[in-house]
Structure formats: C-alpha cells, structure tokens
Amino acid sequence: MLVGRALGFRFEVTCAHQPAEIVVGQTLSGLADDGVSPPGQDAERVHRVVVDGDDHAVWDHLADLVVRLNFGALDASQGQLILHAGALADAAGNAVLVPGEPGAGKSTLTAALGLAGLGYLTDEIVSIDPLSTTITPYRKPLSLKPGSHAVLPELQPHPAPRAEDTWLIGAGQFGAPPAGPLLPRLVVFPRFTPEAPLSVEPVSTAETAYLLGSNAVSLDQVRGGGVAALIRLARRVTAYRLVHGDVRVAAAEVGRLLAREAAA
C-alpha cells in the first residue's frame, strides 16, 4: 500500500498486483510520506483507492486519482494563496512560478525546467503562505498532454499509456527541492507559439499582481485578503512575459533569469 499526502489531503492506494504497485509507486513518488497522520487528522477523511486491471486501466485509475488529489489538495489549503501554475526551485530555494491559462504551455515548460535541473515543486497547484509567501510543494505527477509528447519524448512513462492519454510523470523524474524555505523570486508568463523566436518582456508589478490573481483560486478566501497577498507576492518577484517556439530554449532562458535573480 502506498500512503501519501497532497497538501494535507491524505490518501492510500492499494494495488491488486505487483506491476501496478511499481507504476503507482513511481508515479506518486513525490507525494509519498511516512503515513503518520498529523495531530487532529480525521481518519474518515482519508481517500482510499484500489488499483487493478491491465496497464491502461492502471493509468486510468491514476488519472482519476490525480483529479481527486487536486480537489483534496485545494480543500486542504484553505486560507492559502493558491495559484494555477507550475513551480520549481534551485538548490538555494529560489523559486520560479509558471502561471498560465490552459494551452499556454505551462506544464511543458515546467517539465523542461525540471529536466534542466531545477527542483520540481508542482505543475498545477502552487500553495503559497499569504504572509511569508513561502511555497508548500505539491509534487503531484506532472501532466503532459499529447501535444507535448513529441517535444519531450524522454519523459514517456512505462508501460506506455495510450497515444491519446495525458502522460503522468512522477516527480522522481526531476530533481527534488531543498529542505529549507522555498521563496518565489521569478514569475514567467509563458506563451508557446510555433516557430516564434524567443521573446522576453518585463511585466510591471501591478500587472504581475493582476495576472497572478487571474490565475488564482478562491482569492476571496485567502487569509488576510487576496489582494493584499497578491501585492505582497508581486513585490517580491521579478516577472516576464515569455513567448517561445522551442521549450528547451525557453527553459534555458528561464534558468538564466532565475540565476540572475538569485544572485541579485
């Protein structure tokens, strides 16, 4: 049985046979914990899943589970500033946020940054303390849609999912974040445009706050106020709008920008 936690939402996965157990273990490795509930954890709120069937059925189970985990993670993060974004960090805990609407290339760029050596924090739900702006990692499996498979073929999971399936890539494929505080330093708003040359344009603090808010969840429930949290975060980061036609080139540029922020 694998026991894990998605931002405080506890889950248990039981597999009917060993091959499925290996796949589940690798895919959910970023969320596994020691199974010890924090004080006050309600045993009735634990989400339990049994995975069985052939390879494709295992991936189907995992895809359903990731959706449940996302909802559970959101539910367990009340009062936090929650951004729909990818996030990674360097070895010193300097983090880059990659917010974006569906189709902007957020997960693909996050994956490329992970392959380039940054520690993977999440590709979808960034949980930020509204006062300190520190990030709590949610190292769910990274979801890579079919349109991006050819761009990053080395991330294909095994056994191979169906061609039309979204790949679920375990956090173990990428680096782990450092143990210390993870503080956002850089925000990149990506836009993939085929054949486009790399373009990097600074974003003002006010626009950064607004764009982050446009990618936020339940802003009106943020502890201390959603607007206050957005402005606090926007003032602590440098932000860019990044248009690219090649995700590896974009990842190299983001890595350079993060290194510059870390050195500042």
Add this chain to the structure above:
Amino acid sequence: MTDGYLAREPDVEWAEIDGEVLALFRGTLHRLAGAAGEIWIALDGTRTTADLAATFQARYAVPGVGAGVESAVAGLWDHGLVRMRADPPLARVAPTTAWTEQADGVVAMDLRQPEPVVLSESGSAIWWGVVDGLSQDELVDRIVTTYGVEPESVVRDVRATIAELTSLGLVEPSGMAARD
C-alpha cells in the same frame, strides 16, 4: 444607471499599487487602471458622476474628460463595484483628523490642535455613522434601531453633534466635501 451619490461597494477588497487599483469583489479580480483607478480612489460617497466629471475636467483640462468619467463610472457600476445613493452622507472625517476607538468610546484629534476629544457613547455612535458614510436618515435609523429611542430626539442629537464636530474641525459636512 440612475444618478446619485457614488460610493464604493463596502464588500470590495482593494488596494492601490503603482498608480493602479486591484479590486476583488465576489471572487472576481478587477484591475482599475487610468481613469477608473483615479475615480475609484476619489469615491467617498459625496460625489455624483457630474461632480466627478467636473473635478477631473478641472484637473486635466482636456476635451472629453467628462465622457471618459461617465464611461469609467458606468464600467464600475456594471461590475457591481459601486453603489448609488439618493442622499449624500451626512459628513465625512476631516483629512486633518486622527482617531481611534478606546474601550469607552471614540477618541478623535484635529492634528492642528493640542488636545484630543473624547466622545460620549452617543457621540461615538454618530462618529461611526460618519465613518460608514451614512446619510442623516440612515444614521438616525441605525441609532433608533440600536438604542430604541425616539427618532425626533435622535435627529436633534445628530444635528447638534455634527455641528459640534464640525466646529472642532473633526468632520466636514458633505456639501463641503463635494466641492473640493
């Protein structure tokens, strides 16, 4: 949209950042840049759309300012960010006033004067009505409902208290506020 005195919707969380305003209302974030942000900051319940247009016309002295103000106000209205009231607020706290609430009531001070003023319980209730931007009728209704006293005596008390606070320089009547 009918005309009246414009006030910010009280449930809006907002803040100014780099000359713009971010406003959060019912889960939706609004970015008020340019004229919309300036108008938002100017809204204090003492001005009509026409008052705002005149203020901004005087400030910028270029053609079309009035139409721009009307358009920006209509946008704020459409998003539910402002409310319209038939009556102006009774008064507003003067910009030179500092105040705080103590256990036994409000203490206010005209920063140009050496001594603070300690308000009685009823004076504090009236002060809070001013802070909340209530009209005279709204303030009288609140006090009558809260304390169960006769409306006629409350009207007299409110008028006398506002006159006294005005003479002390702690509040400004709304008519004066609307002219600036």
